[in-house]
Amino acid sequence: MGGFIDLYTEADTFLHRMDPRVKIVSVLMLSLLAFVLTNLNLLLLLLAFIFLLLLLARATMSRTLFALKFVFRFMVLIVILWPIFDPSGSPVLASLGPIKITEPAIWRGVTSAVRVGCLATVWYILMFTTSQRDLVRALVKLGVRFDFGLTLAISLRFLPTFGALIDSIKDAQRARGLELSKGGLLKRSRNYVAVLVPTIVSALRTADTLSLALQSRAYGARADRTYLRDLTMRPSDYVALTVLVLLLVLPTFAKFVMQIDI
Amino acid sequence: MIPSANTIPQEEKIISTRNLKFTYEGGVQALHGLNLDIRYGDYLAIVGGNGSGKTTLAKTLNGLLRPTSGTVFVKGRSASEQKVAELAKIVGYAFQNPDHQLFCSSVEDEVRFGPENLGYSDSEVREKVERAIEAMRLGDVRKLPPLSLRLGQRRRVSIASIIAMDPQVLILDEPTTGLDAGESQDLLDRLKVLNAEGKTIILITHDMRVVAENARRVIVMSNGRMILDSDCRGVFSDLAILGESSLEPPPVSKLAHRLAKYGIPQDVVSAEELVFQLMRSGGGG
Numbered sequence: 001m002g003g004f005i006d007l008y009t010e011a012d013t014f015l016h017r018m019d020p021r022v023k024i025v026s027v028l029m030l031s032l033l034a035f036v037l038t039n040l041n042l043l044l045l046l047l048a049f050i051f052l053l054l055l056l057a058r059a060t061m062s063r064t065l066f067a068l069k070f071v072f073r074f075m076v077l078i079v080i081l082w083p084i085f086d087p088s089g090s091p092v093l094a095s096l097g098p099i100k101i102t103e104p105a106i107w108r109g110v111t112s113a114v115r116v117g118c119l120a121t122v123w124y125i126l127m128f129t130t131s132q133r134d135l136v137r138a139l140v141k142l143g144v145r146f147d148f149g150l151t152l153a154i155s156l157r158f159l160p161t162f163g164a165l166i167d168s169i170k171d172a173q174r175a176r177g178l179e180l181s182k183g184g185l186l187k188r189s190r191n192y193v194a195v196l197v198p199t200i201v202s203a204l205r206t207a208d209t210l211s212l213a214l215q216s217r218a219y220g221a222r223a224d225r226t227y228l229r230d231l232t233m234r235p236s237d238y239v240a241l242t243v244l245v246l247l248l249v250l251p252t253f254a255k256f257v258m259q260i261d262i
Numbered sequence: 263m264i265p266s267a268n269t270i271p272q273e274e275k276i277i278s279t280r281n282l283k284f285t286y287e288g289g290v291q292a293l294h295g296l297n298l299d300i301r302y303g304d305y306l307a308i309v310g311g312n313g314s315g316k317t318t319l320a321k322t323l324n325g326l327l328r329p330t331s332g333t334v335f336v337k338g339r340s341a342s343e344q345k346v347a348e349l350a351k352i353v354g355y356a357f358q359n360p361d362h363q364l365f366c367s368s369v370e371d372e373v374r375f376g377p378e379n380l381g382y383s384d385s386e387v388r389e390k391v392e393r394a395i396e397a398m399r400l401g402d403v404r405k406l407p408p409l410s411l412r413l414g415q416r417r418r419v420s421i422a423s424i425i426a427m428d429p430q431v432l433i434l435d436e437p438t439t440g441l442d443a444g445e446s447q448d449l450l451d452r453l454k455v456l457n458a459e460g461k462t463i464i465l466i467t468h469d470m471r472v473v474a475e476n477a478r479r480v481i482v483m484s485n486g487r488m489i490l491d492s493d494c495r496g497v498f499s500d501l502a503i504l505g506e507s508s509l510e511p512p513p514v515s516k517l518a519h520r521l522a523k524y525g526i527p528q529d530v531v532s533a534e535e536l537v538f539q540l541m542r543s544g545g546g547g
């Protein structure tokens with residue numbers, strides 16, 4: 001559970017060292033680029049570039065496969081469903097009643113699937129090269145209010161804790177003879193009351209304690225708080241930012257100003 | 263060679279483990295081949311430092327965790343062949359944090375939940391609930407919402423909700439944590455009564471005083487192994503074993519150790535015994 005929520009993997013690569021603000025902006029730009037590009041070959045090129053980054057960030061194979069497994073299933077689903085719901089174009093390869101499978105629709109499905117693959121992988125890179133602490137600090141630096149940032153940080157921090165809590169509560173109720181997957185839909189949802197109530201009660205108790213702990217550490221005493229560690233842009237960060245801006249701007253310019261079909 | 267279900271003699275042992283191993287998903291091996299026999303009516307304490315495998319062992323005994331290899335026999339049948347809900351009839355497990363179990367709007371409903379899940383008839387449920395409420399002395403609060411009670415009472419409710427299923431074995435995970443001395447003693451007294459009535463009690467605890475004054479048999483766990491299986495006297499006179507598993511003997515045993523040169527025996531586990539020994543060595547005065 002913990003591994004699923006916090007994807008961050010400790011390592012010392014240029015992507016891990018990169019200023020988290022640059023990483024957030026870069027990921028946003030690469031995501032936009034995935035929408036600007038409509039040509040399948042160029043999208044595949046972008047996917048290859050993103051996978052290169054994945055390799056350079058020394059992604060562990062097992063964790064990457066685990067994290068992207070769901071995305072891959074989703075991509076397969078897109079390729080299968082797109083032609084069924086998009087009857088436009090020709091030639092028609094097969095038809096069954098109102099359903100027409102056309103060749104361009106299949107390619108559009110593949111293109112969309114590759115686009116989703118690009119988006120998922122690029123965000124995965126951000127999550128596994130950036131610690132949650134850095135992520136929140138970068139968001140605050142980019143103008144997000146500190147209390148929003150703190151809320152996000154606390155939520156992320158407590159997700160695995162609640163995962164473990166729910167597992168423990170399920171075990172506690174199973175020890176009382178509760179069989180969660182027994183009975184019809186109604187009975188099964190009623191079974192979950194025995195898990196849900198203790199979970200909510202424990203969550204509220206935790207929140208209450210946490211707010212007292214924050215206050216006892218002078219949270220909110222001053223509006224203009226200071227930070228022990230500040231983020232500073234290094235020359236390599238500027239280089240990375242420039243490269244990525246060009247990577248987004250050039251194709252966008254080509255597409256919308258020069259009207260080149262890409 | 264692991265004996266099969268029918269070669270385990272049934273008459274005395276309610277739980278047996280054979281070469282029991284358990285490895286968590288992340289690859290941490292928590293149990294390294296345990297062989298443990300628990301007799302009917304035992305009062306057993308499982309002690310050991312944090313992460314020594316106490317809770318993991320306990321959870322394999324009622325099927326919440328399935329052994330990675332080896333077998334747990336409950337009443338001679340392999341636990342792996344039975345659902346947790348079936349095992350709950352024989353092996354009750356009260357979790358450390360009562361708030362992980364409580365969800366009903368009255369103590370009575372809370373206690374009913376277990377026996378109802380096990381499919382007992384109305385009259386049986388009523389009888390078992392009454393006995394559990396009586397055993398944990400919850401009569402005064404039976405109509406109150408359990409979450410409004412003090413921790414000591416909440417723990418008694420969670421234990422009552424297990425007792426109501428009438429299991430032969432009662433596993434209690436750190437039942438005295440967070441209770442004051444009075445509440446703690448009260449709970450332990452109730453457990454002694456249950457034990458005297460024939461229930462097998464398995465206590466997981468850090469509190470050596472509780473162990474010394476209650477358990478008849480102690481298992482010391484360290485790094486997923488049973489490093490000692492003995493009565494209290496054996497455990498608390500073995501300082502080396504205790505040190506290895508970051509445990510401290512109860513104050514009375516430590517005092518006896520300090521008084522060794524005055525002829526006080528090393529296996530003293532209660533204040534009464536120490537007084538008796540002191541009187542004897544003091545020349546009968």
